[in-house]
Structures are given as structure tokens and as C-alpha cells.
Amino acid sequence: MSRLLLTIGDPNGIGPEIAAKAVAESGAAAPVLVGDRLALEGPARQAGLTLRDAVPGATAEAGVCDIVDAGALDPADLQIGQVTAAAGAATIAYAKRAVQLAMDGSYAGVVACPHSETAVHQAGISFAGYPPLIAELTGTPVDRVFLMLVGGGVRIAHVTLHEPLADALARLTTELVTEAGLALHSALVAMGIPTPRIGVFGINPHAGEGGLFGTNDQEITEPAVAALRERGLRAEGPTGADILLGGERDYDAYLAMYHDQGHIPIKTLVGRTAAAVTIGAGAPFSSVGHGPAFDIAGRGVADPSAVLAALRLLAPTAREL
Secondary structure (H helix, E strand, O other): OOOEEEEOOOOOOOHHHHHHHHHHHHHHHOOEEEEOHHHHHHHHHHOOOEEEEOOOOOOOOOOEEEEEEOOOOOHHHOOOOOOOHHHHHHHHHHHHHHHHHHHOOOOOEEEEOOOOHHHHHHOOOOOOOHHHHHHHHHOOOHHHOEEEEEEOOEEEEEOOOOOOHHHHHHHOOHHHHHHHHHHHHHHHHHOOOOOOEEEEEOOOHHHHHHHOOOOHHHHHHHHHHHHHHHOOOEEEEEEOHHHHHOOOOOOOEEEEOOHHHHHHHHHHHHHHHOEEEEEOOOOOEEEEOOOOOHHHOOOOOOOOHHHHHHHHHHOOOOOOO
16 A cells, blocks of 8 residues: 655644654654655654655655655745744645645545644635645535544544634535535545444534524434435434533544534543544545644654554545545
């Protein structure tokens, strides 16, 4: 199986360091790094690695870090620990280059180190997380690409993501919830779960309590679950998120309606070691569930656990998610 690509994320953050550490700890399964050589020279040296230009199909070697040098950052713009527009632009350039290589068939999939949305926006790039970007790069309608967060034995996909809660609620429709459920089902099958069981969260507390707390669920999530079941999926709900997560948790995955509804449980369970998977785009893509930690960048103390978890999550299948 071909190797995974690992982008270094924001070059001014901890991304280059944890990427190099991930290579050093991954052995024969080491990914190929995508970023700027100048940002990786120090971290690679500290990890005991020698940088080498990547060649598709080449196997990983002990003590060697294969890289795709994106050439996106000028030396003067490497300002470790700082939030800059140049680093934000480079972050997106790395992701675009990696996705293109994966789509060409040269590599099995892409994992991304942490980015800074502030830096990306300073670069004048509209960015609401990786799912919309991956949708654009793969030519997939944006309303068919979603994010699944994984950690602590729990998988939660999100119908909406980085937007004001009022906007997210206004955008929820039966069709959108149905598309998210279909994408989640396909992702779980690709991960080796042939007939996954999906628990669907309600929009309102107690999924509206029969209309007592609003009719959103009667109008949106209940018809969506019915549509999924008509297609043969094992979808159940809608049920209050607290009830589903507070029970036996015997579902293979859950479908959350908005960002915090899905992120808070995973982050409570595993904190920064969560992995985020973009599903529905046909290009295997995962990223870490934490930020670039500018405050400790360059100090050599960053923990690569989240990157390693994301790599393990994608590596077994590296199929269409």
C-alpha cells in the first residue's frame, strides 16, 4: 500500500516538530511530509532524521524523513511562535499540494498537522475548516462533505461545523442531515464496519420532547432518520445527545447537528489527541483535533500523540471516506 502524506500545518507552530517526531516514531509506516524544507530542517535534526526529497513508491527508511518541499514560505517569514499571514497562506498551500498528490494516486491519503484559522484569514483566504476546502479541491458539493471527530472509542460526525450557532440552525434541513448520514455510513463501511449502527442526535433538548421544546426535530431530523432507514441504513433517533452518550454507547458512530454538540464529548474524553476525518469527498483526509500551540513552538516539548492517532486512523484503509 502506498504511503500517507502528512502536511506540517502552520510552519510557525508546533506542526513541523510533531511531524518530524511522528516520522521518527512510525518506523516502516512513516508518512511523507509536505511543507517547506526550511521549516523542517531544525525539527528533523532534533528527531535524528535526515531530510530526503520524496519519490512516489519509495519505502520508508529508518533515520530518513521523506519530504515534498512546497516552497511556499520565504526564509524571512519563518517566525516560530508568531501568527502571520504568510504562514497561513503556506498552510493552505501544503494542504492543496498534498490533496493533489493523493488524488493523482501517488499517495494513499493525507493527514494535516494543526493550522491557525486566524493566520489563514489574515492571508485573505476564506477558510471554515478542512471539509469545505477538501470539497473544493475534489470538486465535491460542499453540502456533501462533513467532519467526523474520533477519540476515546467514539466517532461523531457533524452536520454543520464552523459557523455561528444561529446560522447553523438556520441551515439545517432534512436533506442536509440525510446527506451527512449517508457520508457517515460510507465512511464507517470504508473503515471496516460493514453494517454500522448510527445514533442521530436531536436538535433541541430531548429531541424536542414531542414538540414541547420546539418542532425542529419533528420537521427536520425525524424525516431524515426515516429517509436513511428507507435506504437500508441502521440509523436510530433522533434522541437527545445527553441520553445517547449517557447510555451504553453501543453505536458505531453518532451524528451531531452542530459543532459543540459533537466536539465537547470527544474533547472531554481525549482532549487534544482527537483525530478529525473529512468524510464524503472521496479523498482520505484527517487532521489533528488541537491547535498550533504557538506558545511552545520551537521548544522541543510538543506531543505528537494526536498526529500518530490520525495516521493510525487513516492507515488501515486509506480508502474512500
